[in-house]
Amino acid sequence: MGKIMAARSSKSTPRGAKRPAARLERAHPKKSTAAKFRKRIRTPADFFAHAIAIEREAVARYTEFAQAMSDHGLDATASLFQRLARFEYEHLDSILKKTGNMAVPELSPGEYAWLDKGSPEAAAREFVFRLLTPHDALKIALQGERRARDYFAAIRESTADPAIRGLAREYAREEDVHIAWIERMLDQLPAPYHPSRKKLPPSGFSA
Template structure:
């Protein structure tokens, strides 16, 4: 990943990442409803709402800026895809609560690491400030998910 030194480019990445997170959490909420776990479905629904709030915040911060509409190959993701684009291929009728939580936790950790890396490598003070703030929000998501993982220990 190359460093992001432009606030508009950073916000384009933040909007894409938060939209991916909201979609992923909504998908996990629906999967948990299907599998009969209303408690975890409700939790993932709450996480989706938090991601939508972060998305709205990122859009609001763009204010007067024109946020570039980036083609997939123009994003500067660490592994070539959004850190929070968790693979849903493991989502099936046998998905367990602990597996769904692990999927969510892994992608939240990747999102937090992405923002922390941007904050560490950018030369732009505004980008650094926003990236640090977004990294802190993602760290709160990670901590919340870790509490839920502890409530649903792995079986077998």
């Protein structure tokens, strides 16, 4: 019995040696994110530069998604995207007003980009949007909103500036509201079709 236990132990240790650290990192993603932003966000101008990039990307994508869904006659999803585009625009406008005469660097979407960071031909982009399903668009939006929420949550945890901490807390809450709306709409949609899944035979017939 002792030999069997020793054998099991020697086999499992090399395999699982790095797993605890990986599990810990997944369990506390905000810690590594907060450390990353602590180095990059040193001033209010840095914070607002990233927030503006996040909101501009959201406005642009929601506007595109709303138009794509409207073109497909998917009014409910189009309406949600229109509402989100309006809220994100109002949020962006509010941030820009807060910056006043502050010298805020202008950032590209970069890591906050919802779609490919490249610049595909207009025809190719139009083709992609013709194939875009409500489920696809909502999943892309959900990922974008979660990244935004995680950014603001990381700033809230890492900044020493109480004013920035308060704004980050407020903005993270707003992103949580948007996430809830998108998740609710996803729950209302039928499951997406997967051609690779084996279709069940009609009731009353054997496979």
